[in-house]
Amino acid sequence: MSNVSLSEVTKNGLWTNNPALVQLLGLCPLLAVTGTVVNALGLGLATMMVLIGSNIIVSLIRHHVSDAVRLPVFVIIIATFVTCAELVMKAFTYELYQILGIFIPLIVTNCAILGRAEAFASKQPVGMAAVDGFMMGLGFLMVLICLGALRELLGQGTLLADMQLLFGPTAENWTLRPFGEGYSFLIAILPPGAFLVMGFLMAIKNAIDWQIKLKAEADKPAPIKGAKRIRTTGHIS
Amino acid sequence: MAFKQVTSPHAHGAQNTAKVMQLVVWATIPGLIALTWHFGWGSLINVVLASITAVVSEALILKMRNRPVWFYLGDYSAVVTAVLLGLALPPLCPWWVVVVGTLFSVVIAKQLFGGLGYNPFNPAMVGYVVVLISFPVEMTTWVAPLALLPEGVAHPDFLESLKLVFFSASPMDGVTGATPLDSFKHAAGLTVEQIYQQDSLFSQAMFAGVGWEWVNLGFLAGGILLLCSRVFTWHGPVAMLVALALMSLIFWDSGSSQSPGSPLMHLLSGASMMGAFFILTDPVSSAVSHRGRLIYGALIGILVFIIRSWGNYPDAVAFAVLLANFTAPFIDNYTLPRTYGHTDRRKATERLED
Amino acid sequence: MLDFIIQQPIIAALVALAGLGIIFGALLGFAAEKFKIEGDPVIDQIDELLPQTQCGQCGFPGCRPYAQSIADGDDINKCPPGGQSTINAIASLLDVPAPELDQEHGEEAEVKSVAYIREDECIGCTKCIQACPVDAILGAAKLMHTVIVDECTGCDLCVEPCPVDCIDMLPVETGIKQWQWSAPPLPNGLIATDRTQSHSNHEGAA
């Protein structure tokens, strides 16, 4: 576990061990706020920031925290970063902050963050932990944006609506309306839609993985059967 | 070929799944006739459109899943789902509402869970709820019953109905009206008697609401036919209707302004009868034992009344059935019948003592 | 001091949090000591599921050591005598996905077999007796040996040591009493079987 390569960490975070699609962690905010791209982006960025920060700190103190109390310590660290993130959003993107509401403080309970702190950061050097935090955060963010885009498009027929909440007035007319005005399909915006779209995303990912696996299997040489046998009675002369 | 290994029993009864499903379709005809008579051609168009969509989409999915298409289409289950959904949707709703609802029923609620027999939820009701919450405007626009249309106005004829369904997204004026359950929901402050007097929907009715009563009686007739041909047992439907009647009797409140309506009104409006005989009797998603079906039916009856009276939606059969579907495995778990030779009823999860 | 803390909200918060941290940390530490679990029942449970052939195909000297290793996180697909059913049982016990059998450890035999000694060829070397993990071979030095069929686990560990190759692994005879109805083919696919079916289709195409 101590030697993890950079590419492995990247691949893990973005694909093979994606916190949202594979580990299914942090589903509560994931499903709740991905009605539009801007919401998804806002929450995703906040989560990513918290993840990087908490991973770095956890990694820094990893030798100094006893096993028994590590979880409370991690939670306090995460909570601190969440509070920071909340204050930052309150300061710079107040409207978005209001839309996201309770889900920003709820980042604390996002298991993806605690999970990374426990499974990775508490065992790895600072640099690697930071990269892991970034990659996991990015993986999470990507899924959030995918979900947000799909749901926004399906549900209200727009893309990149209200981006000014995050990027200021310049983003006001970024909104795209591929289906024209008046389109709506509420279920995609409502929670069931989140589950459905998420399910399809996971299905697509699994289908891709399946193809990759088949290819890998085809390339792999056939194993020699029974090669690893030992004698249970070997110690008898 | 006379000498071969075949498992017993060799004899087989006359019943088969396709026949049962066909019977269910035929049994909806009295209800469909009543709907068409009182509300125009819309329901018939819904049913046909939904059936075509269902069969085509089921065939496609079966093909994708590498299943014998004709074998599984031959069980008529897709048609049953589509017919029930078509009957539940408002007449003359736009074609895409029907198509989206049917696709959700067949593709997501049924085939993605493994096809017939493996769907935990009633597919028709899943489709109905999806379109209900997705397209609230279209789904709450009901055609007024024939008897209540103003002088000189009639339901659109068949061709016009087709045009409305396929080319006009705008709700029709003149021929729309409230349903009895709507009337009760929106008539705050009036006593039942006042509502009955003021609203022609009730004042011209024989039992419960113009048109609606006959639709429900039609479904009741179809349901009794199915019951007599032993397609399902009486437990579920009777439990639901009794629970609904009891609930409305308890809260009848002698017809005060708080009253959510009389038992007769509740039994004969909305989708009560269709729900009791055609929806909750879907065997796949309901409880299995007799006691289980009693509980399951009663639960639906109670939920229907609660949501109708105090919920946001005027009718509630779809939501009640879906909620009860959730509980079906749980009910099964606690209602195993007592097996011959055993003194106690076992719970399904009970572990064997080693 | 107290006044100072109360007047400085940041310090107050810090103190409160630190206090909470200390209290809960102590509580957790206490609980960890108090409710420590002795032994590891999961090893016994895994051992219970393994077929107890003691054949060593998993790479461990006996079933229990392998059970121990599984409990420590080893792969659960190394037991050919147990086959897929054992893998599935362990997977459901440990709540992990069931992998396919690792062919490098051997193949699952379709028919169970037991060892038979061709008795007229046996020279009485006792090598097989020493090799048998379950004492299922009777005999003494320079005297003919024989396998107690009921006790033989079919591990075939005795075959290789025999200097005169007089041990055969023969399939267990199934008579009319052992016959059983085969399960009817699955009439339709569950979601899980869809996967294996499409899998074989893919393989067929490849």
Added chain:
Amino acid sequence: MRQTWVTPGGVHPPENKDQSLTQPIGSLPIPEKLVVPLGQHIGAPAIACVTVGDRVLKGQKIADPAGTISAAIHAPTSGTITAIEARPVAHSSGMNALCVEITSDGKDQWIDKSGISDFEHTSPKALLSIITEAGIAGMGGAGFPTSVKLNPGFKRPIDTLIINATECEPYITADDSLIRERAEEIVEGIRILSHILGNPHNIMIGIENNKPEAIKALEPHTKDTGINVVSFPAKYPSGGEKQLIYILTGKELPSGNIPADIGMLCVNIGTTHAIKRAVVDGEPLVSRVTTMTGEACEINRNYDVLIGTPVEHLLNHNNFDAQRCSRVIMGGPMMGFSLTSKLIPIVKTTNCILAPSVEEIPHNEPAQPCIRCGMCAEACPASLLPQQLLWYSQAKDHERLQSHNLFDCIECGACSYVCPSNIPLVQHYRSSKSDIKKAQEEKVKSTQARERFEFRQQRIELAEKEREAKRAARREAAKQAKASSGTDSMADIVAAAQARTAAKKTSPEQELAKLERAVSSAEMRVQKAQDKLDTASANSETDEKINILSAALSGAQQKLEKAKTRLAEHSN
């Protein structure tokens, strides 16, 4: 009219009993060859006590019971034993089992029969031994040896004797016609039974009300005998032992018990007839009444058939049309099994040979998915939930299957009969039952293996320890000896030890011979491995197999080298 109780579930398949009742019980010409299986009953197959070439008379014992639960077998006609070998037998597996083949001499010559006319003054024990000798086994279908069933040593006295004349399966009329024609003998058989059991105060003949003639036939003989003929509405499966007990007494047989545990005994009516024949007439069980029916046969009627008659004989005699026939069934259409060969003989439990046409019993339709309609649960006489059992059976969830009481399933087939999706439910349950039984057996075996392995480890450890202790003791002794007697004697000790080892050592010649043997055997192995490899590559086997073989070859070669070097060392 006595009170009867109604069982839950059940089905009403078309009865189809009239066809075979138009004619009285007939008899067949004696077939040329009779094949008598040695296992016609539940329990261990009997052991043949004749050899090929022996001449036997009708009713002569040809096989002794093996162990407690077994039954004797008798020659069904006079003739010569021409074979004792495995032949296809009446079993769902279609497998072969040991049979005695008798070539008939056409004389049908009986052994000396010695019956007891006055059974009431014979001790039950003596009667029981007659029944044992006569090889009577339950003739309703299961074939449980009757003498074992009647054996004393019950936990409590039998107060209720139930005679099963239900015959609830469609088509079968063997019992019906037997009662119509031989009611007097049957009642006498019941009285013998009653005498053996110490005259239970409650004796009932349970019969479905679709056999009015049989009921009428019984009436004159049962009058004033204390035997009640109880009729009840026809429903399948009323004839199941458990179901019949409930119908007649309103009591349920607790799961896992036998009727004797609640003071009851159930005997098939055909068996009582056989008992009468055995006791009063001294005739062992060599023939039985079997219904031959189905549209694929021109003649439908009951026959008194010799046990061991091949089905072919019966079919040919009735103008069987194989083209029209969908399957040949031994037993009824609900619980009977299909025959895989027409050479299968009639046995003691064969109550019917059914050769239905394709229109009567069509070929099985492919199964559709279960829609949980619950019709199976309605039909189940044991109040199980067949659809749940199916679910768990497919998932191989043995624990759930058992908690849903799979083992209370009597395999009556009512669930499959009503299933609208044509699911072969019974086959699922049978397969699951045997899977569970097999798993339990394997569990026992694996526990045993583990114990043996652990014991062995312990033993080896102990031996190792003992050796270690001995070595330590010797070291200690040597040390002491050294301390006490000084350096001089040390040389002696060493010399003595050397002498000991020399004595122990085999002589060099022996050693040489041993090594030579080793070399030659190693050579042999190399040769063998080489041969295998050659054949494999000649047969163009898969690469992996060749790999394995070549690995084996190189291993053998290494061993040979080693043996050779050792030999060389030794010779030097």
